[in-house]
Amino acid sequence: MKAAITATANYLPPDILNNHDLELMLDTNDEWIRSRTGISERRILRDPEKATSYMCGEVALRLLEKRQIKADEIELIIVATMTPDMLFPATACFTQSIIGATNAWAFDLNAACSGFLYALNVASRFIESGAHKKVMVIGADKMSSVVDYTDRSTAILFGDGAGGVILEPAKEAGYGILDTRLYSDGTNGKDHLLMTAGGSRHPATHETIDKKMHHIYQDGRQVFKAAVMSMADVAGEIMSRNHLLAEDIDYLVPHQANQRIINATAERMGLNDSKVVSNVARYGNTTAGTIPICLAELDENKKLHTGSNLVLVSFGAGYTWGGIYIKWE
Numbered sequence: 001m002k003a004a005i006t007a008t009a010n011y012l013p014p015d016i017l018n019n020h021d022l023e024l025m026l027d028t029n030d031e032w033i034r035s036r037t038g039i040s041e042r043r044i045l046r047d048p049e050k051a052t053s054y055m056c057g058e059v060a061l062r063l064l065e066k067r068q069i070k071a072d073e074i075e076l077i078i079v080a081t082m083t084p085d086m087l088f089p090a091t092a093c094f095t096q097s098i099i100g101a102t103n104a105w106a107f108d109l110n111a112a113c114s115g116f117l118y119a120l121n122v123a124s125r126f127i128e129s130g131a132h133k134k135v136m137v138i139g140a141d142k143m144s145s146v147v148d149y150t151d152r153s154t155a156i157l158f159g160d161g162a163g164g165v166i167l168e169p170a171k172e173a174g175y176g177i178l179d180t181r182l183y184s185d186g187t188n189g190k191d192h193l194l195m196t197a198g199g200s201r202h203p204a205t206h207e208t209i210d211k212k213m214h215h216i217y218q219d220g221r222q223v224f225k226a227a228v229m230s231m232a233d234v235a236g237e238i239m240s241r242n243h244l245l246a247e248d249i250d251y252l253v254p255h256q257a258n259q260r261i262i263n264a265t266a267e268r269m270g271l272n273d274s275k276v277v278s279n280v281a282r283y284g285n286t287t288a289g290t291i292p293i294c295l296a297e298l299d300e301n302k303k304l305h306t307g308s309n310l311v312l313v314s315f316g317a318g319y320t321w322g323g324i325y326i327k328w329e
Contacts, residue, residue, distance in 0.1 A: 003135075014043070015044045015248060037260075038258065042282075057164060060101075075105075075134055078136070079108050081141055090106060092108050112288070112320060115316070116289070139287075143230050146214065148212055151215070167249075176326065177233055179238060193218045231264075234321055244325070253310055256284075256286070
């Protein structure tokens with residue numbers, strides 16, 4: 001028994017922060033940002049009373065409406081996020097409360113930008129084992145809550161957003177989530193992309209706040225090199241393991257970190273631009289939200305049909321990375 005995606009949805013906050021806005025805040029300009037990242041604008045959840053769970057709730061409600069089912073039919077909710085509302089309880093529990101999914105159990109999963117793929121893999125195992133019939137998986141991050149808007153190297157990259165899916169047993173053999181390869185490398189990755197304070201190692205103090213330790217730190221060059229290599233390698237591995245040629249793939253759905261990383265991955269797979277999903281120009285890097293947001297847009301634009309071959313690839317802090325092969329049902 002394989003797990004199939006039976007509904008998709010996303011939520012993007014209405015407020016836009018474009019490159020010209022950033023020109024007023026940082027020593028940068030629109031041409032510099034676009035040439036290095038491909039990003040023109042990103043969405044920001046400006047309301048201080050609304051956190052990651054708000055976006056998750058919006059996605060969850062849209063998923064239920066799209067699938068035409070009630071909240072009490074959902075048996076498990078997994079939220080992939082690195083910006084939870086708070087360290088505990090889980091943002092997934094807040095999401096459960098928002099939609100009234102009284103029969104579900106819920107938990108968060110943190111693998112940074114690879115979070116959605118990790119969560120999708122975990123959720124698919126509950127379907128494959130027969131333990132559950134309906135599982136909701138959401139990737140969401142309010143990155144504006146951890147970005148230092150005086151730091152040009154990170155402020156230009158990130159935006160807020162969420163996306164999600166419902167997983168159910170595939171109706172026919174050979175469809176659904178067919179292959180997964182996930183990796184992590186804490187030895188080489190732990191120091192290059194991180195937020196140093198806020199956990200048990202460096203609890204919040206005046207010093208940690210003054211030193212901006214509650215914001216993202218990134219060694220851009222190291223992360224870029226590792227992301228290009230890792231995403232391209234895992235994409236090639238997925239193709240090889242499943243005997244896929246470039247012409248067999250309908251869409252590559254990559255993590256939306258940087259257009260140059262996306263291009264390098266597509267080139268490695270031998271794919272032309274028409275088969276590569278990219279919305280990084282409009283939304284920036286929404287971390288765990290990027291891939292499910294892309295899936296929802298493909299679905300909404302009716303670009304997916306029975307038998308479509310999708311390869312999902314990601315790379316994130318940790319380092320974490322991976323790929324998933326889906327035959328759309």
